[in-house]
Amino acid sequence: MAVLPILTYPNARLQRKADPVSVFDDELHHFIDDLTETMYAGPGGVGIAAPQVDRAQRIVVVDVRPKLGDDCHGLMVLINPELAAWEGMAVGREGCMSVPDFTGNVIRAERIRVQAQDVLGRERSYECEGFEARAVQHEMDHLDGLLFLDRLVSRKVDLFRRKNYRK
């Protein structure tokens, strides 16, 4: 296992669209082990996407246990993930290992259902909410070359969104 170097903005390779994974072999296993170790070694330590370590493939790893304890799915390896459903909206402040020192407000869905393949290529489905849903959405954006900087909203938007969407 190894901790891989993280690309940081403005590296243009962060803005590439990643390719689907089609080969589920030992090499992929090893890469996902390294990717997971790199995630745990990072400042946030709760999520990472393959393009952040310069591999343009649709692979995301999320583990929000450092934040939520056991009240979550634990380690999720999401290969070729798709958002199958979402609802609700919430504003939260995000930062990113690939954008050091800056945080900003971003609107994300509150609850999502994500379909993906696991490391052996088996179809999986996860329902996530709150912080875990935010982490998954943030990492999935990397697969389309998007950073949270592409989704920044102002504080004023925050205020009025909250008014509209809170029950």
Add this chain to the structure above:
Amino acid sequence: MSQALLTVIGEDRPGIVAAVTQALFTADCSIGDASMMRLGGYFTIMQIIEYPRDLGSVEMALDPAIKRLNLRVHLDPVSSVAPTADMPNTRVTVYGADHPGIVAGVTGALAAIGFNVIDLESESTGSPERPLYVMVIQGYAPEGTESVRKVVAPLREKEGVEIGVHPIESAVF
């Protein structure tokens, strides 16, 4: 490079930001943190600038824009102070029938627990007969969001306003 805080005020109209920033650019200044917004019928700019020579040359560069757009400008040399690391951890939203003392009451209570206001935005709105005041404060509460909830709770009744206290979770992914 030296630093200054530039303040600009003028009746709101299109082109103020463009004129001011273009002038700064031609004077070889660079812009740091900035807040630019409309307050009442006025447009206001407060920003940190870095300038290479003397403030006189910055003023000279701004002069045509000042005259053309009828702006009031103020330049304060400031020493380079590193921004404090405190990230906002609490958002306080206040709204209610407008009356004197809301801001003083709320911020007084916050100051008592060492709450550091990082930004505050407010708006007087509603009809003249029924003025409404809305305020959003983001800041750092050293003892956490719950301490804020406790200290502002009595103000709901005292000031007759609704006060929401929300944690701001900054997450690095």
